[in-house]
Amino acid sequence: MTEFPTGRRRVRVVGIGSGGLDQITVEAARALRASDYALAAVKGPTDPLIDLRARLLARHAPGVELVGVPDPERDRSSSSTSSDAGYRGVVTDWHEARSLAWERVVASRPGDVAIPVWGDPAFYDSTLRILDRIAERGALDLEVEVVPGISALQVLAARHRLVLHEIGGTVTVTTGRRLREVVAAGADNVVVMLNGDLPLDDLADWNIWWGGNLGDAGETLVAGRVGDVLPDLRAHRERLRDEHGWVMDVYLLRRGEGTTAR
Secondary structure: OOOOOOOEEEEEEEEOEOOOOOOOOHHHHHHHHOOOEEEEEEOOOOOHHHHHHHHHHHHHOOOOEEEEEEOOOOOOOHHHHOOHHHHHHHHHHHHHHHHHHHHHHHHHOOOOEEEEEOEOOOOOOOHHHHHHHHHHHOOOEEEEEEEOOOOHHHHHHHHOOOOOOOOOOOOEEEEHHHHHHHHHOOOOEEEEEOOOOOOOOOOOOOEEEEEEOOOOOOOEEEEEEHHHHHHHHHHHHHHHHHHHOOOOEEEEEEOOOOOOOO
8 A cells, every 4th residue: 555645745736838938927937946846647658748848847947857647548439428427427537547646646756746737727627626636535735836827818819919809798718519509509709729620610600710739839820701711720730730749729719790699
């Protein structure tokens, strides 16, 4: 049985920006340097995002070791994730397995740990939920500190020189998985993150401002009427994946003039 050391551990959850090595804030760089090591999930035998984190640490927190934790497999089968309840169950099981893997590493190493998080920890990131699970089990006494980062939403708006909402209006933030549901409910100004694909065929008359791999050297921007630019968007996504081994994209959709809510 694992012997868990006593004493409180400080865990710094640090937002590091959307991919650019210089998007990190002064506060975030200071938090990384104050930690004894950094922890990150490793997704598969080759994970280019681990390399990017290592480069970021070398620039802003030299000497802080990056400890990779092999990420548990997640069930992505359509039979398990086709319903909301099934999807939530799969993600919950994955979070539990990840929390156990992280707990073993933190328990085996002394000192404070930083967890570098893409963008900002408040937007579609599981780190805080996983740390809550570790704390609830009670084997480790964690003091969690959160350092905000530059989110992909902010970078998207800056690159396209946009205000994300219209005058006095609202903006809905959702995932690609929930986009159809949000549009059907009447939203007309939507930021979409976590995209498995681009489910936009029914939104040809909407306007889109899209960014792929924002902050990275391969950053790509497209804007226009969805029906006019959708083939290019899909081609860009595949190109980025082929060239860099990963693609993360985010976009703003705004209902076009003359279109009505369904």
